[in-house]
Amino acid sequence: MDDLIRATDRGLYCEAGGFYIDPWRPVDRAVITHAHADHARPGSKRYIASRAGERVLRHRLGDLSLETFDYGEPLDMGKVKVSLHPAGHLLGSSQVRVEHDGRVCVVTGDYKTDADPTCEPFELVPCDHLITECTFGLPIYRWPDPQKLFDDINAWWRGNVEAGKNSVIFAYALGKAQRVLAGLDPSIGPILAHGAVDGLTRAYRESGVDLPPTRHASAEAVKETKGSAMVIAPPSANGTAWMKKLRPCSTAMASGWMAVRGRRRFRSVDRGFVLSDHADWDGLHQTIRDTGAKRIGVTHGYVDAMSRFLNEQGVETHVVPTRFEGESDASDAERQESEPQ
Amino acid sequence: MKRFTRLFLELDASTGTLDKVDALKRYFREAPPEDAAWALAVLSGNKLMRAINSRRLRQWASEESGLPPWLISECYGVVGDLSETLALVLPKPQADASDEPLHRVVTQRLLPLEHMSESQQRASVTDSWRQFNRDQRFLFHKLLSATFRVGVSAKLVSRALAEVAEIDPAVMAHRLMGAWRPTADNYRALLASENDADRRNQPYPFYLASPIAEAPDGGPAGLGDADGWAFEWKWDGIRAQLIRRDGEVFIWSRGEELVTHTFPEIAAAAGQLGRDVVLDGEVLAWEDGRPLPFSLLQRRLNRKRVEMSLFPEAPIAMVVYDLLEWEGRDVRGEAIEQRWAMLEEATAGETLLIPSERVSVSNWDEAQSLVAGARDRGVEGLMVKRLGSAYGVGRKRGDWWKWKVDPLSVDAVMVQAQTGSGKRAGLFTDYTFGVWDNGELVPVAKAYSGLTHEEIEQVDRWVRNNTVQRHGPVRAVRPELVFELHFEAIAASKRHKSGIAVRFPRMARWRRDKPIQEADTLESMKAMLARYGR
Ligand SMILES: [Zn+2]
Numbered sequence A: 001m002d003d004l005i006r007a008t009d010r011g012l013y014c015e016a017g018g019f020y021i022d023p024w025r026p027v028d029r030a031v032i033t034h035a036h037a038d039h040a041r042p043g044s045k046r047y048i049a050s051r052a053g054e055r056v057l058r059h060r061l062g063d064l065s066l067e068t069f070d071y072g073e074p075l076d077m078g079k080v081k082v083s084l085h086p087a088g089h090l091l092g093s094s095q096v097r098v099e100h101d102g103r104v105c106v107v108t109g110d111y112k113t114d115a116d117p118t119c120e121p122f123e124l125v126p127c128d129h130l131i132t133e134c135t136f137g138l139p140i141y142r143w144p145d146p147q148k149l150f151d152d153i154n155a156w157w158r159g160n161v162e163a164g165k166n167s168v169i170f171a172y173a174l175g176k177a178q179r180v181l182a183g184l185d186p187s188i189g190p191i192l193a194h195g196a197v198d199g200l201t202r203a204y205r206e207s208g209v210d211l212p213p214t215r216h217a218s219a220e221a222v223k224e225t226k227g228s229a230m231v232i233a234p235p236s237a238n239g240t241a242w243m244k245k246l247r248p249c250s251t252a253m254a255s256g257w258m259a260v261r262g263r264r265r266f267r268s269v270d271r272g273f274v275l276s277d278h279a280d281w282d283g284l285h286q287t288i289r290d291t292g293a294k295r296i297g298v299t300h301g302y303v304d305a306m307s308r309f310l311n312e313q314g315v316e317t318h319v320v321p322t323r324f325e326g327e328s329d330a331s332d333a334e335r336q337e338s339e340p341q
Numbered sequence B: 001m002k003r004f005t006r007l008f009l010e011l012d013a014s015t016g017t018l019d020k021v022d023a024l025k026r027y028f029r030e031a032p033p034e035d036a037a038w039a040l041a042v043l044s045g046n047k048l049m050r051a052i053n054s055r056r057l058r059q060w061a062s063e064e065s066g067l068p069p070w071l072i073s074e075c076y077g078v079v080g081d082l083s084e085t086l087a088l089v090l091p092k093p094q095a096d097a098s099d100e101p102l103h104r105v106v107t108q109r110l111l112p113l114e115h116m117s118e119s120q121q122r123a124s125v126t127d128s129w130r131q132f133n134r135d136q137r138f139l140f141h142k143l144l145s146a147t148f149r150v151g152v153s154a155k156l157v158s159r160a161l162a163e164v165a166e167i168d169p170a171v172m173a174h175r176l177m178g179a180w181r182p183t184a185d186n187y188r189a190l191l192a193s194e195n196d197a198d199r200r201n202q203p204y205p206f207y208l209a210s211p212i213a214e215a216p217d218g219g220p221a222g223l224g225d226a227d228g229w230a231f232e233w234k235w236d237g238i239r240a241q242l243i244r245r246d247g248e249v250f251i252w253s254r255g256e257e258l259v260t261h262t263f264p265e266i267a268a269a270a271g272q273l274g275r276d277v278v279l280d281g282e283v284l285a286w287e288d289g290r291p292l293p294f295s296l297l298q299r300r301l302n303r304k305r306v307e308m309s310l311f312p313e314a315p316i317a318m319v320v321y322d323l324l325e326w327e328g329r330d331v332r333g334e335a336i337e338q339r340w341a342m343l344e345e346a347t348a349g350e351t352l353l354i355p356s357e358r359v360s361v362s363n364w365d366e367a368q369s370l371v372a373g374a375r376d377r378g379v380e381g382l383m384v385k386r387l388g389s390a391y392g393v394g395r396k397r398g399d400w401w402k403w404k405v406d407p408l409s410v411d412a413v414m415v416q417a418q419t420g421s422g423k424r425a426g427l428f429t430d431y432t433f434g435v436w437d438n439g440e441l442v443p444v445a446k447a448y449s450g451l452t453h454e455e456i457e458q459v460d461r462w463v464r465n466n467t468v469q470r471h472g473p474v475r476a477v478r479p480e481l482v483f484e485l486h487f488e489a490i491a492a493s494k495r496h497k498s499g500i501a502v503r504f505p506r507m508a509r510w511r512r513d514k515p516i517q518e519a520d521t522l523e524s525m526k527a528m529l530a531r532y533g534r
């Protein structure tokens, strides 16, 4: 039997429904899982996305022809029934469920199974065919308990305040930065947001997400909060002249890649906090098991290792190709933020 | 083990020297001597035991975790460090950190392994895995595989100990040299205020030249009249300080490593001198009054023991350009002209200790053209030293300038990539580059430096998505990325298919604007070889 959804040179395509999911070239109808730049790209005629993520998506892509739907709300497209379900990756992130002739295919988009107060939790959607991301599809990636991690971040901040130093934490501007913010204890000191983080944080607040107060990290704000501030900045700010005015400071990075010591040291930050918005090895396998899917597509990440491992376990698995990342036409800055790990 | 783990994490996390020294001092102050002795042994790079076969470790980890061996290899490829890989893939630790003191871990868990059968080893190691948390497992693996290295030099350790003991760092460095058994008593003796083994073989800090581009006004013009300066060739060798005190000879490299035994003929020549002196200079491969390619010297550096058979193949000499001590007297404060006079007197008639020739230059333009022709003479450029100046300390800017010839340059296409080590472990950071020869790309250089972190991460992702073939850790990639490479010298080489070897290649620029067809050719590099090759 043919798959309901298959890979094409523009991205995942549902022929029976006449739409693409997260296409990387302009198309007529695009269902968007979430607003990260490697999933939401400009130029398509009509977009479909979750209501929860509308503001963030518009902040990212500007004016576009966009229809939004509540999670779980059914819509008919061509011959198929489509619905969006929370992916737990960031505000408004969706899995796409497609049903045709009693067969169900789910595309997870990016997702995580860990708790995150800034978005709806991941929903397990039973299906026959599951197309799952596997950004962290190796057993070296197993996340620590997020609560313990935020305790560590707050303890690091408190220690820096005692030493009279600012704390600068690098986190991808969309999603990760707001999740970090939500876990900070504002009683420790003032929180500043780098320009790239500031606008998106506002979009989160306007969408009804409750976050501790922040100030834009202007020269004035930096001066007033010297020695006690927690500054949230995108990774691209590391090593730039902008950092100079924050000295003395201790630096940290919040990312799943920080699970590996070499990556931590490579980034030349004082601390690496293992905080990811993707599912870890255990989360991926639990999801794959629990959906009951008989056929698994793996995409984005360690696809070769994942498919070999699953096939050896007797789970029919295929690799869903994605575009060459080296040929991305995104600018460097954009590409950087499009890799929210 | 808790305290030692904390020390390791602190050293690993801190980027500043001062933080590292503080962490070390805190550890050495607090730790009981029997633990501190082992910590010191490990930190100074002593191997405690013969390594446990890493294949066995992998096998046991695979059985414990239920993961197939190929998947552990795959993980290793990403992490770049086996100790860490195993610590990460093992089942999540049950317990919190183990409290067992370091000396017990060493004497009861590590050292006995050598005399055990394989099945006993397996039982012991898996028991340790269950006792330790992830960080402790990582350290345990490092000790098991005798590859414990942490971002801290022997010098820093010695400095921290000196501060704890409140003695001269030079004295501590000397106490730490040679064989040293990690017992509590020896550790206490190390920290004692007096210790009769102290002896002065200590080098002076090297004075370092600054690039001439950093001179006032960004070039030689900012140095005033050329008459106020002396000129010497800038040699391409190994900076060394030769110490002869009470007739005994020590040779220190700039890395503050004793290299006396690497250069036995130089040490012997210094022993023959008529008096005690300390000389500063450069060890070079040298024949008939001319330097030979650095690669000949390299061959010798790669050996642990220098066999006599290497001597005719790689003859060496030390070109000396300064004298710091004369018959026990520190003369660094005297004018350079006086020091030269002493240098000539001290080395008169000595064929392996050759005073660096002074080059006559009457104006900056002339100097400029000498620099431009440096490659033809087998030197890197000119050293410019202020007349009348004392011997400085460190990189105190102003009296010594180095004026290097512009690097050679080609545009080449990346053809292979390999993961790096240390900080760069698990990332594709080491690349092989090719140039065109009859429609084929022939490898001509390997380079791993010059890119920003962001660029390296981009290239890393690109490599993973554009691999056309794997040979072990090496990936052949689709020819697509063009880089401008810079290098210091070019030489003929029989070992390379291209017939060419380049020295110090690095990536000057990622030429995203260049299609691969416009990269350089082997023919153009051969022309370069004919012109500048040695
Ligand atoms: Zn994403």
Ligand SMILES: [Zn+2]
Pocket (backbone or CB within 6 Å): A036, A038, A039, A110, A300
């Ligand atoms: Zn993504």
